[in-house]
Amino acid sequence: MLDISLLAWAVTVGLIVALLAVDLVLAAARPHRVGFGEATAWSVFYVLVAIGFGVWFTVQFGGEFGTEYFAGYLIEKSLSVDNLFVFVIIMTTFAVPEEHQHKVLTFGIVLALIMRAIFIALGATLLALFSFMFLLFGLLLIYTAVQLFRHRDQDPDVEDNVVVKAARRFLPITGGYVGGRLTTRVDGRRVFTPLFLVLLAIGSIDLLFALDSIPAVFGVTEEAYIVFTANAFALLGLRALFFLVSGLLDRLVYLSTGLALILAFIGVKLILHWAHVDIDPRVPEIPTPLSLTVIVAVLAVVTVASLIKTRRDPTAKAHAGSMRAHDPKQADTGHDHRAEG
Template structure:
């Protein structure tokens, strides 16, 4: 798929404008309630779906279907990000009014990191056929770990990157409003909010490897992979505030995400065999069915009176 520079510039500009609007509307660091988060989630999801419609008119149904498959798998995997963000915010006791700012700049960093990963990963897959087997095996292994070792994350403050930042950058173990840096006793130091931001970025670095590899299993078009990631990530902040109180009910979701990762790994490996790439309708069907079954079974299992909810 050839994508002219003007299309890249247009999409990058649209993403930048949407981020700027979001930052402007939340400049007062107010606490985001469920209604506001749900409204913004609808806006971001609508933007992601609309982009697929524009692709359909520009490049046809196959390209749009490929984008939607990548968007859906990235959106599903982003729910697991929400679990970890909740853990980080709880561990560092981040005030609710400051959480949006951390997530905003975390998403900006994630967009940059994923852009790099996408170009490197796509180039490897196009140049060396055997990298499909490596990426595929990695996704299958990651799916296995997610299914059977979910919830074993170490405390965020023990993260190697966070510990390194605390050693290298003078840090004050307190919040100073919404500032990442402040002056304490005459010297400029990083605040605890900056440490939280580093924790978010460090964990998203791991998620980026999984999610980019999963979308690359669907297509090696850097434009489609990045736009699928970008539109899914744009709604990540709103998704967090929507789901933060419901996360304990998604008790089976990690099994569904594990299946999606393993499926992406198998799909990537098959693409370098005589079987070839699986049809996009099949891919979309597996993604939608897996997400629906895992969320439906989770809600049914945790319905009132059917089982005891795990602690939040």
């Protein structure tokens, strides 16, 4: 059992909040188009921060917990790349000006951290009280994996998001972005800008992504501190990663397939753990080092295979994947459970 003091929690949360504050200040104070060089520098910085934390954590608490952290971080990082597909779709659908994309992404990450912190606390409590939750989490991940694989060549319809549709119906929305504001006044009346709709779309998608990512990371560790830090450090680099790889995402044609395999593997791991604890201790469990190896291998194979595929067939294009079939000709098909990947 990992024993994390209140001081360690406070320092960790303080570090994450400080990094977020820097992003928010940069987004608000100097709206601009983020270039390749700037995005690369920030991406490297966040990866080094995550690795540095992992090294400190391993030295402080031992190799077993360190392995769990790095496995959790890799899972969340790979799922966050899937998030990027949907962020690109949202930015394109709502025609967000480049100078405001930084702000949108930063607020989206803040919302994601808040929602995932809530899910982590809830998930850790449920797992501590009811061991059969491992079975339910495992079945959820396997179901998600199967559906994601079945519809791996589709993209979600952001306009079909129930939250966005409701906002369009009940709220007055301006035609332009009005300098990146969320609201403005027109003829003395308070109205919302399209940027508000974008934040609603990203916020609702963040919520649904948490339903998949939290059970997945609980598959490699039961420690709430590791789950939180793995999520936080993976999400902190998401804003910079968006600007770095948004033009390259179309080449990752097998990413949804790889994520489906990882989610299914973690689902099986959770079910075996439940069976080991509740049914028979002779039921084998999948050790975390093996989980880390499988995750790294799947991501490596997916990346190389995708690059080979797109080199041989330049017309091949990656998709975010979805939880169920979507007919773009139907305006009211209902929103996808993951809506985003």
